[in-house]
Amino acid sequence: MKNIRGILITLVVVYVITALLNDNFLGGYNQSKQLERTGLYGILSLGVAFVIITRGIDLSIGSVVCLVGCGLPWLVVRHGWHPAAAVGLGLAVGLLIGLFHGLLITKLKLQPFVVTLCGLLIYRGATRGLTDDQSQGFGNSGYEGFREWGTGEVEILGQFGLPYPFLILVALSVLGWIFLRKTIWGRYLFALGNNEEATRLSGVHTDRMIILSYVLCSLLASLGGMLFILNGNSAQPSDYGNFFELYAIAAAVLGGCSLRGGEGTILGVLIGTAVMQVLKNMINLVSWLETHQEFLIVGLVLLVAVMVDEIVKRRSAKKRII
Amino acid sequence: MKILAGVQRADEGELLMDGKPRRFSNVQEAQEAGVALIHQELNLADNLSVEANIFLGREPRRMGWINQKVIREEARRVLSLVGLEISPETILGELTLGKQQLVEIAKALSTNARVIIMDEPTSSLSMSEAEMLFDVIGGLRQRGVSVIYISHRLGEVKALADRVIVFRDGKNAGNLEREEIDHDAMVRLMVGRDVSQFYQRTLHQIGEVVLSVKGLRSVQHPKTPVDFQVRSGEVVGIAGLVGAGRSEMLAALFGAEPALGGEVTISGVEGLPKSPAEALSRGLALVPEDRKEQGLILDMAVKENMSLASLRRDARGPFIDEAKERALAHEMTEALRVKTPGLWQLARYLSGGNQQKIVLAKWLALKPKVLLLDEPTRGIDIGAKEEIYRLMERLAREGMAVLFVSSEMEEIMGVADRALVMHEGRISGEMMRDDFTEEAIMDLATGRTLKNAS
Numbered sequence: 001m002k003n004i005r006g007i008l009i010t011l012v013v014v015y016v017i018t019a020l021l022n023d024n025f026l027g028g029y030n031q032s033k034q035l036e037r038t039g040l041y042g043i044l045s046l047g048v049a050f051v052i053i054t055r056g057i058d059l060s061i062g063s064v065v066c067l068v069g070c071g072l073p074w075l076v077v078r079h080g081w082h083p084a085a086a087v088g089l090g091l092a093v094g095l096l097i098g099l100f101h102g103l104l105i106t107k108l109k110l111q112p113f114v115v116t117l118c119g120l121l122i123y124r125g126a127t128r129g130l131t132d133d134q135s136q137g138f139g140n141s142g143y144e145g146f147r148e149w150g151t152g153e154v155e156i157l158g159q160f161g162l163p164y165p166f167l168i169l170v171a172l173s174v175l176g177w178i179f180l181r182k183t184i185w186g187r188y189l190f191a192l193g194n195n196e197e198a199t200r201l202s203g204v205h206t207d208r209m210i211i212l213s214y215v216l217c218s219l220l221a222s223l224g225g226m227l228f229i230l231n232g233n234s235a236q237p238s239d240y241g242n243f244f245e246l247y248a249i250a251a252a253v254l255g256g257c258s259l260r261g262g263e264g265t266i267l268g269v270l271i272g273t274a275v276m277q278v279l280k281n282m283i284n285l286v287s288w289l290e291t292h293q294e295f296l297i298v299g300l301v302l303l304v305a306v307m308v309d310e311i312v313k314r315r316s317a318k319k320r321i322i
Numbered sequence: 323m324k325i326l327a328g329v330q331r332a333d334e335g336e337l338l339m340d341g342k343p344r345r346f347s348n349v350q351e352a353q354e355a356g357v358a359l360i361h362q363e364l365n366l367a368d369n370l371s372v373e374a375n376i377f378l379g380r381e382p383r384r385m386g387w388i389n390q391k392v393i394r395e396e397a398r399r400v401l402s403l404v405g406l407e408i409s410p411e412t413i414l415g416e417l418t419l420g421k422q423q424l425v426e427i428a429k430a431l432s433t434n435a436r437v438i439i440m441d442e443p444t445s446s447l448s449m450s451e452a453e454m455l456f457d458v459i460g461g462l463r464q465r466g467v468s469v470i471y472i473s474h475r476l477g478e479v480k481a482l483a484d485r486v487i488v489f490r491d492g493k494n495a496g497n498l499e500r501e502e503i504d505h506d507a508m509v510r511l512m513v514g515r516d517v518s519q520f521y522q523r524t525l526h527q528i529g530e531v532v533l534s535v536k537g538l539r540s541v542q543h544p545k546t547p548v549d550f551q552v553r554s555g556e557v558v559g560i561a562g563l564v565g566a567g568r569s570e571m572l573a574a575l576f577g578a579e580p581a582l583g584g585e586v587t588i589s590g591v592e593g594l595p596k597s598p599a600e601a602l603s604r605g606l607a608l609v610p611e612d613r614k615e616q617g618l619i620l621d622m623a624v625k626e627n628m629s630l631a632s633l634r635r636d637a638r639g640p641f642i643d644e645a646k647e648r649a650l651a652h653e654m655t656e657a658l659r660v661k662t663p664g665l666w667q668l669a670r671y672l673s674g675g676n677q678q679k680i681v682l683a684k685w686l687a688l689k690p691k692v693l694l695l696d697e698p699t700r701g702i703d704i705g706a707k708e709e710i711y712r713l714m715e716r717l718a719r720e721g722m723a724v725l726f727v728s729s730e731m732e733e734i735m736g737v738a739d740r741a742l743v744m745h746e747g748r749i750s751g752e753m754m755r756d757d758f759t760e761e762a763i764m765d766l767a768t769g770r771t772l773k774n775a776s
Contacts, residue, residue, distance in 0.1 A: 183640040184633045191630060194619045201578055201616050202630045202684060203602040262621055 003256050004268040006309055010254075011275050014301075018282040025285055028160030032153060034277055039165030040150075040228055042273040044248040045255070046169070046176055047220030049269045050213040052252050053180075054193045055261025056105065056112040058217045060119030061248050064097060065225035065241030067123040070136040072226050073235070076146075077138060083146045087226060094222025095215055097123070102211030120245070128237045137234030150230025165227050169270070172220070177266045189213060193261030250302050251276050256309070275301070326357055326439060326470075358430035362442040362701075364422055366429075368415035373397035375414050376429045400428040404458045420451025427458060431467075438462065439470040444478060445700075445729075448563050449768060456482060475730070476508050488512055490704070512704050526719040528739065529554035533692045533723055538584030538594075540574040543567040543747030547584065550742055550749060552692065552723040557714055559738030560727045562767050567747035568727040569611055572694050576608040577601045589691055602631060605691035609681050609698055611727075617681040618669045625651040625665035627680050632687040654683035659709065675706025682713065693717060695726040699733065711737050731760055745769040 019025050044061050051058045068090045075086040101119060104110045138147060153161035180186035192199040192206045200206045229235055255272030257264030279298055283289045289297070325332045326346075337344050339355055346352040352359075366375045373393050382392045397410035404424045414422060423443055430438050440459075444452045459469055459482060473479050479486060486498040488511035496511040532554045537547040548571055552558050560568050574581035577595035586594050588604050595601035598608070610616035619627055629636070629647045636646045651665045658679045662672055669680055678698065685693065698714070699707040714737060718724050728734050734741050735758045743751045743766035751766035 182642060184637050184642055185640060187626065187630075187633060187642060191619045191622060191626075194621050195615070198616050198619055199630070201576075201598050201608065201610055203599040203634075204630070205597070205599055262619075 003263075004265060004271060006312065007255055007268055007271045007275065007305065010301075010305055011271050011278065014275060014278050014282065018278060018285065021282070022285040025281070028158045030281070030285075032159065032161050032163060034274075034281055035166040036153075036163035036231070037277045037280070038270075038274050039163055039167070039169040040224060040231060041244070041247055041251065041277065042169040042270055043165070043172060043220050043224040043227065044244055045251040045269050045273045046172060046266070047217040047224070048245070048248040049176075049252045049255075049257050049264050049266070050180075050189065051112070051217045052249070052257040052259060053189050053261065053264045054210050054213045055196070055259070056210065056213065057116065057249070057259070058101070058119075058214065058221075059113065059116040059245050060097070060101070060123060061217070061221045062241040062244035062246075063120045063123035063127075064094060064218055064221040065228060065244050066235070066237060067127045068093060068222040068225035069229040069240055070127050070131055070235045070237050072229050073136045073138050074131055076143070077136075083143075090222050090226050091219060094219040094225075097222075098215035098218030099211065101218065102214035105214065106207035106210050124237070124241075127240075131237050133237055135234055135236050136229075138230075147230045147233070150227045150232075165231065168227070173266050173270055180266060185209065185212065190262050193263070195262075247276060250298070254302060254305055275305075326352070326359070326437075353433045353435070356434060356436035357439070358433055358435035358437070359439045360423070360426050360430060360441065360443060362445060364419075364426055366414055366422060366426060368413075370414060371411050372401070372408065372414055372417075372425055373410035375425060376400065376410075376432055380433075396432055397428075400432045401425075403431055403461070404428045405454065405461075418448075418451065420447045420454060423447065423451070423455060424458060427455075427462075435467065437468045437470065439472070441472045442474065442701075443471070444473065444475060448565055452478075476505050477731075479503070479508065480505065526555050526715070528556045529721065532589055533725070534585075534587040535575065536585040538571065538574055538586065539582040540567060540570040540747075541579060541582060542570040544582050546747035548744075548747075548749055550752075552725050554691075554721045554723050555718050557718045557724045557726070557737055557739045559734040559741045560725065560744060561731070561734045561741050561763050562727075562729075562744035564729060566744040566767070568744050569696050570747075571744070572608060572696050572725075572727060575601075576606055576694060578608065578610075602688060602690070607631075607685035607688060607690035607693050609678075609685060609693070609695040611696035611700065613674070613677050613681060613701075618677055620670040621668055623666045624655070624660070624662050624669060624672070624680055627669050628654050628683045628687065631684045635688070650687055651683075654687065658683055658686075658713065673703070673706075675702040675709075678702055678706065678710065682710070686717075690722065692723045692725065695724070697728060698726055699728075699730075731763060734758075734763065735760070743767050 024030055048058050048061060072086055072090055075081040076083055101115050104115045105112050149164055153163040155161040188199065188204050188209045192209055196206055251272040252269050254275055255268030276298065279301060280294060283291060283294050283297060344355060367378065376397050377393050382389045394410055401410065404427050406421060406424050414425065443455060447455065462469055471482055480503055483503060484500050486503050486508060488495045488508060490512060498507055530553060531551045533552040536549050539547050562568050573579045575586065577597045577600055580596050581594055584594055585592060588606065591604065595604060595606065614620060625647060628651045633642060636643050660676050660679045662676060669677060698710055714724050739755050741753055741758065741763060742749050743763055745767055746769065750769055753762060
């Protein structure tokens with residue numbers, strides 16, 4: 001719990017400041033909307049956290065969101081596939097992409113940055129080719145039931161409810177926590193992120209574990225991509241999912257994952273995602289903050305958070321030695 | 323030593339140089355005062371040239387640009403002082419470790435050092451390289467440079483030193499003048515008691531052949547197949563010089579770096595392990611040479627390090643059995659007398675000896691049939707060393723086959739029932755405990771003659 005204290009304080013501070021600056025922030029509709037956004041982006045952050053724990057990186061998440069997000073309505077609306085079959089294919093594509101990345105990284109020893117950077121270009125390019133660069137969507141009617149997965153919510157009080165994407169994220173987080181903290185595979189991921197050679201020499205099939213982390217990451221990216229399109233209804237292949245990998249990585253790092261590997265918690269990643277979403281919400285709601293300054297503000301907050309974290313860590317490390 | 327060279331600051335105490343009290347707050351200040359430290363692990367940049375390394379961080383400048391001419395001349399001068407006949411433009415990484423060490427000394431000389439501290443300088447050198455180093459040290463002495471030579475290798479100390487100071491547990495345990503320096507005297511001060519107790523041997527029953535190796539070829543020494551056998555209850559030492567292919571042989575046997583070929587039989591089951599995972603399922607365990615890089619997950623708890631290899635065996639399905647994990651860690655901490663404030667302590671914060679015990683615990687949890695150890699006592703204090711020797715004995719007594727690589731002659735002679743000697747990738751000889759002599763092992767290790775080999 002110690003290592004998420006900082007990010008939790010950040011969340012509370014940003015939350016309170018926004019509430020003070022804007023009256024609508026605490027409204028039921030806005031709060032639900034925030035949970036929904038957190039749910040959608042959180043699924044991506046969760047995925048990349050597994051990879052970051054192994055000391056890897058995945059830059060292709062946004063393009064996988066684009067491929068699967070545009071691919072879903074393309075299959076269902078354009079080609080008349082049954083939604084369940086299209087979802088199945090979407091997940092399969094995610095799985096295969098992850099497998100592809102993992103194999104290149106472990107067997108060919110390519111660098112994760114390079115492999116997934118190529119992925120970023122390839123999957124977006126492929127989507128644009130596949131769809132003739134045409135906007136994809138479900139239209140105004142006909143798929144309301146299917147789209148419920150991305151738009152529905154469990155009503156609680158007035159306009160406030162728990163959106164499905166958020167509930168899905170909560171369920172995935174519980175599974176993710178059990179996986180990381182309670183199973184031998186989770187332990188192996190942390191161990192190899194810390195010292196791959198020593199882990200391998202302890203009889204762990206480290207290659208398999210690394211491949212697994214990339215599969216989980218791309219699988220969650222494809223699931224996220226489908227929920228995004230069900231939620232938003234229309235997508236431009238040229239920019240859909242742009243920068244999403246960076247939001248995901250930023251949230252994971254905010255939440256305590258170290259790019260040096262071997263560190264990270266599910267709860268931290270969730271809170272990190274929430275901080276990003278509250279910040280965005282703040283920029284939208286507070287009148288004197290311009291929307292186009294979003295990157296500037298998010299970037300600065302991230303930098304400060306990481307700096308404070310590092311300083312605190314050094315202090316406690318010193319204490320430990322003495 | 324780090325304090326002397328300005329790497330760390332002193333908490334208290336006084337440092338006098340030429341009778342004046344000094345205090346170095348960083349390496350530059352120490353350098354200017356004429357103190358240079360040569361670390362056990364070299365602090366040089368592989369990718370730069372020799373001359374660039376010699377002047378790294380204090381390049382002579384002319385109007386802001388690096389003055390290449392001065393560098394070249396000065397580099398030539400100091401290289402000749404240490405007897406290195408190489409071009410200053412050579413890329414450092416292309417030199418052997420021994421020559422890199424000499425470059426480090428040349429670097430110290432170029433700062434006009436009057437006191438040179440060498441920390442275990444021969445730990446990764448071959449015999450001939452070490453001899454070269456000793457000549458250079460002799461030269462330094464004639465030039466009036468003081469040398470503080472830190473070493474575990476008592477033979478070297480005896481040959482080189484004018485005076486010996488023995489440290490134990492961070493305190494000065496005693497001084498010896500030139501005429502008092504002998505092996506036993508030093509060990510007595512190091513251990514704090516008599517030597518005869520140091521390698522305590524009990525009789526153990528040697529049984530059936532457990533490990534049989536035929537024609538094993540490692541990637542590094544593809545042309546020299548290796549054959550040998552180890553029996554249960556037997557402690558076999560592998561002697562040889564650095565670079566003789568001993569570590570590579572163990573790595574190939576364990577599947578860490580898959581062998582090119584060979585037959586391996588463990589307890590009657592044949593097959594060459596292709597991965598560490600396979601090796602451990604066959605009953606092999608390897609305590610690797612580099613504890614921090616290959617043995618430990620430094621940022622994980624003692625408990626988690628100890629359970630890493632046995633985690634799968636003890637799991638319920640995919641789930642970690644935390645009760646078993648804790649019990650195992652408790653048992654091992656007690657059995658091996660690991661000194662740690664708690665099982666949650668990160669391995670990083672323990673001493674070398676205790677870290678090594680954690681690596682051992684990780685493997686003993688699996689009850690292997692054959693325990694392979696690569697330099698099991700490198701860089702650990704003498705108390706922990708003794709405990710590890712005792713442990714090796716005890717494991718053998720309980721029927722384990724123990725095979726260890728060591729560069730310390732005394733360790734081989736003190737611990738092993740039988741010694742294999744390797745030279746340039748092949749086994750150049752084998753001898754039983756009763757035939758052990760330092761000369762015979764050295765002869766085999768240097769590939770001279772095969773006399774005394776049985």
